[in-house]
Amino acid sequence: MAVPGNEEPSESSASADRSTSALGASTSGRLSSSPVGPPPSLLAASMSELLGPSERVLRQIVAWRPPEYVWRAIAAFVLGGESLYRICRGRFHRRNTLQQLWLVGPGSLGVCLLTLSFVGMVFTIQFIREFARLGLTRSVGGVLGLALIRELSPVITSIIVAGRVGSAFAAELGTMQVSEQTDSLRVLGTDPVDYLVAPRVLACMLATPALNVLCFGTGMAASVFLAQVVYDVPARVVLDSALRAIDTWDVLTSLLKCWVFGTLIATVSCSWGFTTHGGAKGVGESTTAAVVISLVLIFVADFGLSLLFFQGQGDALRQCF
Template identity: 65%
Template sequence: MAFTIQFVREFTRLGLNRSIGGVLALAFSRELSPVITSIVVAGRMGSAFAAELGTMQVSEQTDTLRVLGADPIDYLITPRVIASCLALPFLTLMCFTVGMASSALLSDAVYGISINIIMDSAHRALRPWDIVSAMIKSQVFGAIISVISCSWGVTTTGGAKGVGESTTSAVVMSLVGIFIADFVLSSFFFQGAGDSLKNCV
């Protein structure tokens, strides 16, 4: 919504009301939804993974699994990685839907731009690849978060202090990984000059 406030005012002054929905849809689908969702998940889920596995590591629970003949990677890490890769796309879709709806309502309430105009512009600008790319990004981000967080968790040493340090490091490294992956994927997915907004002017 803050993003909407910042640029809708300028677009309105320039008389580009019919381009607002398209810009919103492209911004949310290509960047904002997958990245913001992943940042929130990294802070919530990534820290939980690192703390839980770190506690198990320093309390020697992972060693107990090995004694019982269970592989800690298959038992503790693989399910978390799979769950993250499956959950992130759904959360990204929810973020996109809520973001578009709230931005359309805000534009209508504050700037008097009809919701129908916003939705029509978004429909004309948005293409299937924009949604597909968001899903691919979110899956990659989910893998990055889970792998990094679990790796820091199972390599924790130093007792309770080590658990705290591993949790912090896991979140920081996950965020760095998300930003790097986002740049690489965006450069790969959206090369050259785009024409998505040509029907919205």
């Protein structure tokens, strides 16, 4: 028979046991969740002190990441090599190549012809003004022809192509990259280099030298017209002097320069477009960088090719005097 006076102590002791066990469980949970050992920063510092100088240098080398312009330059070099390899193997989209040829060639023809016309006339004014004082007006055509075909025509044509076509390439491919359209091409089994890059590189390689020839002819025609109409120098005299000064080597070097310039423009523009990130802001930055770098490379390559092709003393103007 239960004693009534013993019920309250038993209930109070049971509740005390439950509270004690709960307190112990919470305390053990906090102890198990709390980190054991020194903090990570102190541990990393102690590990770096334990490593020798060579190990620390090796870890820094492994953890180093190149700047953005370095890996973009590497990407441009690799992409250019892949494009040339696939062009040589015939692995490029034909229809896309024709579209890009129209953009680079006839699409840029009007701006190029207009620019070279005024450049030729400006140089005609300067040459005739100075040569007339020396009595060498008959030599104006030779000097003007050499200046146009060796330097002015290929460089100015390439600058126009870089500003008009290179910016379009970088903006278009950059937009496709940030909107993941290039990834969609890969999912569909289409190589973006074969479909997008190689046609653009081939179009610039073919169209830029052709533009150079047309621009040179237009520049000479504008110069002859100005000399005949304004300065009363016969057109026959200017053309005869130019033909005697220009030889086959000048024509070949001019075409080769434009071929190199066009390849550089397309490669840089496509690679900067393919490595675009950061949304619309990144597209604008890539477009600007592609045009600026293309212009710098044009002048650097022009210096190198001129130094290579025209070393020593020349005698092209000897027959003009």
